[in-house]
Amino acid sequence: MATLWRFTLFLCMLLMACGGLSLASKEAKTRSSQTETGTHNTTEEGGHGAGPITTLPIVTWKWDHISVQYLVALWVLVCWLCKLLIEANHNVTNYIPESALLICSGFILGGMIWGADKVQTFSLNPTVFFYFLLPQIILDSGYHMPNKLFFTNLGAILIHAVIGTCWNAASLGLSLWGCHMGGAMGDLDIGLLQYLLFGSLMAAVDPVAVLAVFDQVHVNEVLFIIVFGESLLNDGVTVVLFNVFDAFVSLGGGRINAAEIIKGIVSFFVVAFGGSLVGIAFGILISLLTRCTKNIQIIEPGFIFVMGYLSYLTAEMLSLSAILSTTFCGVLCQKYVRANMDESSVQTVKYAMKVFANGSETIIFVFLGISAIDKVIWVWNTGFILLTVFFVFVYRFIGVFFLQWILNRYRLVPVELMDMVIMSYGGLRGAVAYGLAVLLDEKKIKEKNLMICTTLIVVYFTVILQGITMKPLVMWLKVKRAAVAEVSLLEKITNKMFNHTLVAIEDISGQIGDNYFRSKWRHFEEKWMTPFLMKPSARKKQDDVFDVFHQLNLKDAMEYVTEGERRGSLEFVRNDSAILDFKKKLEITDMIGFLCSRDHIPSVSLEMHEQTMKAMREPEAVDVHHLLDQHLYKSRKQYRHGFSRSDFKINRDEKEVQEIFQRTMRNRLESFKSAKMGVSPPKTLVKYSKKEQQEKVKTKRGNKELDSIHSTDFEFSEGDSASGYDSSYPSFSMRATYRPGGGIENPAFMPDLYPTDLLQEIPPWLAEGEPDSSMVAPSLRAQANLPNSPMEMHRLGLLPASTRSTDTKQMNNDQLPPPPTPPPPPPPSGHM
Amino acid sequence: MFILFESLDRDNRGCLSPDDFEALGGLAMNPIGGRIMEAFFSSGQDTVDFSSFVRILAHFRPTDRNRNKEGAQQELPSSRTRKLKFAFQLYDMDRDGKISREELLQVLRAMLGLQVTEEQLQSIAERAIQEADLDKDDAISFDEFKKSLEKTDIDTKMSVSFLK
Numbered sequence: 002m003a004t005l006w007r008f009t010l011f012l013c014m015l016l017m018a019c020g021g022l023s024l025a026s027k028e029a030k031t032r033s034s035q036t037e038t039g040t041h042n043t044t045e046e047g048g049h050g051a052g053p054i055t056t057l058p059i060v061t062w063k064w065d066h067i068s069v070q071y072l073v074a075l076w077v078l079v080c081w082l083c084k085l086l087i088e089a090n091h092n093v094t095n096y097i098p099e100s101a102l103l104i105c106s107g108f109i110l111g112g113m114i115w116g117a118d119k120v121q122t123f124s125l126n127p128t129v130f131f132y133f134l135l136p137q138i139i140l141d142s143g144y145h146m147p148n149k150l151f152f153t154n155l156g157a158i159l160i161h162a163v164i165g166t167c168w169n170a171a172s173l174g175l176s177l178w179g180c181h182m183g184g185a186m187g188d189l190d191i192g193l194l195q196y197l198l199f200g201s202l203m204a205a206v207d208p209v210a211v212l213a214v215f216d217q218v219h220v221n222e223v224l225f226i227i228v229f230g231e232s233l234l235n236d237g238v239t240v241v242l243f244n245v246f247d248a249f250v251s252l253g254g255g256r257i258n259a260a261e262i263i264k265g266i267v268s269f270f271v272v273a274f275g276g277s278l279v280g281i282a283f284g285i286l287i288s289l290l291t292r293c294t295k296n297i298q299i300i301e302p303g304f305i306f307v308m309g310y311l312s313y314l315t316a317e318m319l320s321l322s323a324i325l326s327t328t329f330c331g332v333l334c335q336k337y338v339r340a341n342m343d344e345s346s347v348q349t350v351k352y353a354m355k356v357f358a359n360g361s362e363t364i365i366f367v368f369l370g371i372s373a374i375d376k377v378i379w380v381w382n383t384g385f386i387l388l389t390v391f392f393v394f395v396y397r398f399i400g401v402f403f404l405q406w407i408l409n410r411y412r413l414v415p416v417e418l419m420d421m422v423i424m425s426y427g428g429l430r431g432a433v434a435y436g437l438a439v440l441l442d443e444k445k446i447k448e449k450n451l452m453i454c455t456t457l458i459v460v461y462f463t464v465i466l467q468g469i470t471m472k473p474l475v476m477w478l479k480v481k482r483a484a485v486a487e488v489s490l491l492e493k494i495t496n497k498m499f500n501h502t503l504v505a506i507e508d509i510s511g512q513i514g515d516n517y518f519r520s521k522w523r524h525f526e527e528k529w530m531t532p533f534l535m536k537p538s539a540r541k542k543q544d545d546v547f548d549v550f551h552q553l554n555l556k557d558a559m560e561y562v563t564e565g566e567r568r569g570s571l572e573f574v575r576n577d578s579a580i581l582d583f584k585k586k587l588e589i590t591d592m593i594g595f596l597c598s599r600d601h602i603p604s605v606s607l608e609m610h611e612q613t614m615k616a617m618r619e620p621e622a623v624d625v626h627h628l629l630d631q632h633l634y635k636s637r638k639q640y641r642h643g644f645s646r647s648d649f650k651i652n653r654d655e656k657e658v659q660e661i662f663q664r665t666m667r668n669r670l671e672s673f674k675s676a677k678m679g680v681s682p683p684k685t686l687v688k689y690s691k692k693e694q695q696e697k698v699k700t701k702r703g704n705k706e707l708d709s710i711h712s713t714d715f716e717f718s719e720g721d722s723a724s725g726y727d728s729s730y731p732s733f734s735m736r737a738t739y740r741p742g743g744g745i746e747n748p749a750f751m752p753d754l755y756p757t758d759l760l761q762e763i764p765p766w767l768a769e770g771e772p773d774s775s776m777v778a779p780s781l782r783a784q785a786n787l788p789n790s791p792m793e794m795h796r797l798g799l800l801p802a803s804t805r806s807t808d809t810k811q812m813n814n815d816q817l818p819p820p821p822t823p824p825p826p827p828p829p830s831g832h833m
Numbered sequence: 834m835f836i837l838f839e840s841l842d843r844d845n846r847g848c849l850s851p852d853d854f855e856a857l858g859g860l861a862m863n864p865i866g867g868r869i870m871e872a873f874f875s876s877g878q879d880t881v882d883f884s885s886f887v888r889i890l891a892h893f894r895p896t897d898r899n900r901n902k903e904g905a906q907q908e909l910p911s912s913r914t915r916k917l918k919f920a921f922q923l924y925d926m927d928r929d930g931k932i933s934r935e936e937l938l939q940v941l942r943a944m945l946g947l948q949v950t951e952e953q954l955q956s957i958a959e960r961a962i963q964e965a966d967l968d969k970d971d972a973i974s975f976d977e978f979k980k981s982l983e984k985t986d987i988d989t990k991m992s993v994s995f996l997k
Contacts, residue, residue: 491961491973491981494937495920497944502923505869506893550957 076123079110080367081360098468100213100366104461107370114371121375125368127436131323132314134361135433138209139324140309141358142233143280143331144350150226151332157408157416158230165231165400166204166238172396174200177388186384190447194250199452201242202438203393203459207431208232208324209362210460214429214468218475219483224420228427236324236433237273243437244268244320250445276322277329283312284333288534291334291341295536301342302349305334306357337531340539365432366464372435373457380451389455390462393430401425419478426474429463430456868923868940892919917982921975931972934958 064071083106087099094102115121151158174197180186181196191199211232215225245265249257287308294301309330316326339347372378401424409415416424438456443449475482504520531540881889892915924932924940937958965973965981973981 491965491978492985494941494944494961495982496985498920498923498940501944502869502920503893506890550953550960553960 077360077364080364083107083110083367084363094217096469096472098214098217098464098471100210100362101465101468103363103366104370104465107367107372108374109370110367111371111374115374115376121372121377123368124372124375125365125432125435125439127439130365130368130432130436132317134365135209136310136313136323136327137306137354137357137361138212139233139313139327140306140331141354142208142212142229143328144305144309144335144354146328146332146335147222147226148332148335150222151230154223154226154230157227157405157412158234160404160408161227161231161401162234163238165404166206166235167242168400168404169204169393169396170197170201170242172200172400173203173389173392174198176392176396177385180384180388185388186382189382189385189451192250194246195446195448198243198246198250198441198446199455201239201246202434202441203389203430203456204242205235205239205430205433206232206428207433209365209433210429210431210464210468211427213362213366214464214471215427218472220423220475221420221481221483223414223416224423224480225483227416228424233324233328237276237322238269239433239437240322240324241265241269241272247442251442272320272322273325275319276316276325279316279319279321280312280326280329280331281333283308283315283326283330285534287330287334288337288341291338292534292536294342298343298346301346302353305338305350306353337534341534341536369432369435369457369460373461378450378453378457380448380454382451385451386455386458390459393459393463397428398422398425401428417481419480422478423471423475423480426467426471429467430460431464432460435460868926868943871926889919892916914979917979918975921978924973924978931970931974932962932978933972934962937961937973 080103083103084099087102087106088094111121111123114123174193177186177200178193178196181189181191206228208229211229215228245268249261252261287305290304290308291301294304309327312330313323313327316323338350342350402421405416405421405424435453435456438449438453441449441452446452500519504517921932922928924936926936926939938954941954941958962971962973965977967977967980968974
């Protein structure tokens with residue numbers, strides 16, 4: 002039903018789009034015709050109405066004003082709606098990658114427009130593509146690049162990017178030319194240089210396509226980073242090759258001599274390194290900028306985007322490699338930006354980047370589909386097209402295998418054969434190739450349309466066919482998949498230790514290895530770059546293990562809160578099993594369970610929730626950290642006693658509970674004032690609470706104590722729970738206060754119960770005559786004892802009456818027996 | 834390898850003593866340099882002779898993946914288990930077969946620098962043990978260690994290429 006609804010909505014949008022488009026094109030046509038005829042018309046002045054107006058128009062149709070903007074926005078909307086439709090059903094996306102489906106929707110849309118207009122009014126314009134759609138994808142890739150992995154495999158990546166791409170280009174161009182000479186393609190007007198040019202634009206593995214396809218197939222990270230890194234870095238080569246051959250084609254074959262070729266090679270280095278340097282420069286600028294933006298945190302995230310885009314444009318302006326520039330900008334600035342900016346800004350950047358990148362990707366693929374539905378560009382030459390596809394495929398395999406075989410000899414952990422197959426298979430061509438093809442000058446290259454056509458077919462072949470078959474192939478070849486990214490603290494610590502160990506071993510053996518460079522870089526970075534680029538406050542928090550710890554804590558806190566909010570009040574009580582999983586392996590019942598079971602005292606639990614929420618909002622505050630530390634710390638301890646139910650809380654909650662406890666006590670005791678209890682009880686209570694805080698006591702029996710007393714009121718059935726139960730005193734107070742309005746007396750008893758020597762394993766009811774002198778109990782009890790007048794008694798009787806009938810009866814009956822008397826279980830006076 | 838050994842052995846006694854190791858400046862800067870040194874000197878001996886030196890270094894040979902026979906793998910010094918054992922020994926200074934919290938704390942203290950407070954270190958150690966400790970004995974045995982690191986690519990992380 003929902004999909005149907007969405008589909009109709011989509012159709013309406015489409016129809017509107019088509020209507021608008023045809024209207025727009027008609028307007029455009031009429032306007033152009035008007036300009037041609039030279040009639041001076043008000044429409045030319047920006048379309049302020051058609052012709053002289055005779056009366057005041059209330060509403061006018063101002064299409065011309067905003068036609069361009071409207072179309073842009075509408076197209077973006079339409080593309081994203083396509084994505085929405087596609088993602089509606091996950092069954093389909095499991096088999097067919099989203100990119101393929103987007104291209105197909107592009108076909109459909111293109112068909113509709115073609116049907117409406119008889120001419121393809123929309124296609125993937127290279128300018129729009131290269132300047133508005135591509136930069137954010139590259140920036141996103143750079144910013145989220147796993148740096149360590151990237152630089153570890155940088156050698157392999159570079160070799161593949163440079164040599165691999167050159168090989169692809171050369172081999173493709175030459176083979177096609179050879180076939181042309183051999184007559185396989187019939188009558189085509191393409192020379193060797195043009196073939197080489199075509200080869201160069203066809204050679205580049207496309208980052209957008211690679212990302213789109215590999216995203217859904219989670220291959221192991223080494224494999225992914227080599228392919229992806231290659232797709233990013235080969236832009237340097239592609240730009241050079243394309244420009245060089247383009248220039249050669251313009252120059253004509255005759256004027257190419259050694260000088261030109263050398264210039265070509267030199268230009269490669271200039272373009273590649275120049276582009277990287279521009280990127281690095283902008284990366285440093287961004288880092289420096291974020292260092293000072295503490296006061297404008299609200300627009301802090303925007304800087305990354307603007308500067309990233311500027312780096313792209315600057316490189317483009319200097320005819321250097323723009324993709325390389327943006328990539329390195331992102332790669333460099335990620336660490337410092339994340340450290341310098343506020344946590345919320347970091348999140349903003351992360352999500353905004355994803356929105357832009359993903360959105361652009363969607364638009365690109367849809368338009369790739371639309372662009373195909375254009376009769377003008379379709380020139381079919383079976384030989385050319387099929388041979389191109391074939392050669393592209395085969396030469397990729399040859400290139401990758403050969404290069405990787407050589408590289409494996411120098412690698413510590415060689416890349417497996419199956420991985421190599423996937424690497425070759427993952428050499429997808431995409432929109433970059435298409436964009437370059439459209440940029441070809443048709444005056445120089447007569448067969449431009451054929452080339453565009455071929456490029457599109459190759460793109461479709463790789464993205465759709467190879468995309469669909471990638472996942473089955475990966476599974477069939479049993480390629481190692483990506484590990485789930487859950488890193489435990491121990492792993493992190495050990496990893497670090499390995500690093501140090503390796504450095505040490507290298508030291509001992511006196512050889513310089515990988516790790517030597519890495520540690521040298523680390524030292525350099527720590528000494529020079531970090532102080533320069535990172536805020537001083539951020540510098541202090543720089544530590545891997547600590548970071549992981551912090552992240553794990555944050556994660557736990559969030560789970561804790563979500564669980565707490567999700568769970569109902571009584572579920573916890575009835576559930577004996579663990580409730581909140583902090584980590585999958587551990588099963589610790591959380592305090593949330595406990596808290597939630599007290600839902601009938603919403604104020605307290607909500608307050609606690611709020612506390613936690615507040616705590617969540619300042620994740621950087623060491624306070625929270627501390628808080629979590631203690632929290633986690635304690636819960637582990639508890640767990641270790643093998644007990645699932647714990648009455649355990651966060652420190653702050655303790656204080657809070659005590660405050661409430663004190664408040665209520667004070668209220669209650671006000672009424673005792675006549676009995677000369679006046680100030681002392683509160684004081685003792687205060688003392689009590691202080692003592693509580695100082696002592697971290699195990700309260701094994703204490704719990705049972707409380708149980709017996711509060712059994713009627715607490716839903717807690719603690720029959721078995723008393724054993725091995727490690728909660729601290731606060732739980733008592735908490736329980737007390739949690740009682741619906743009546744828990745006041747309980748504190749009175751609590752002090753009684755409060756076991757100073759809980760460490761001893763004496764059941765409370767057996768341990769008679771051990772009232773803690775520092776405890777409140779005696780005082781209150783004593784006070785209770787004090788009133789000898791019937792009135793006092795009565796009053797006293799009244800107090801407990803609301804809560805524990807048994808108690809009061811006992812009390813009343815026994816004339817408040819002296820505190821130490823330990824009645825059997827139910828009675829409250831369970832002293833030790 | 835022997836040349837290397839000889840170059841380290843400054844007083845030419847045919848075996849290495851702690852001073853020889855300390856002479857390597859790099860080790861001094863290494864936060865766990867001391868522990869690594871200890872690893873070379875197995876149980877109480879004062880000196881390392883050539884064979885033990887080689888044996889220890891052999892831990893760092895890249896695991897030969899082609900030899901996938903299960904049985905053979907276990908005996909090779911460079912096999913994953915042996916590497917893990919070595920790593921375990923780096924933690925477990927008193928060689929009691931378990932990493933106690935105190936030992937973990939020491940390692941953390943060494944590796945984590947001054948900006949982390951003692952309490953935080955405690956918590957980290959606590960947490961690390963919690964995650965790995967399956968039999969709840971408040972210490973990490975070798976099996977638990979192995980289990981918690983099963984996802985890590987030990988082979989890559991503990992191999993030095995020139996030792997092939």
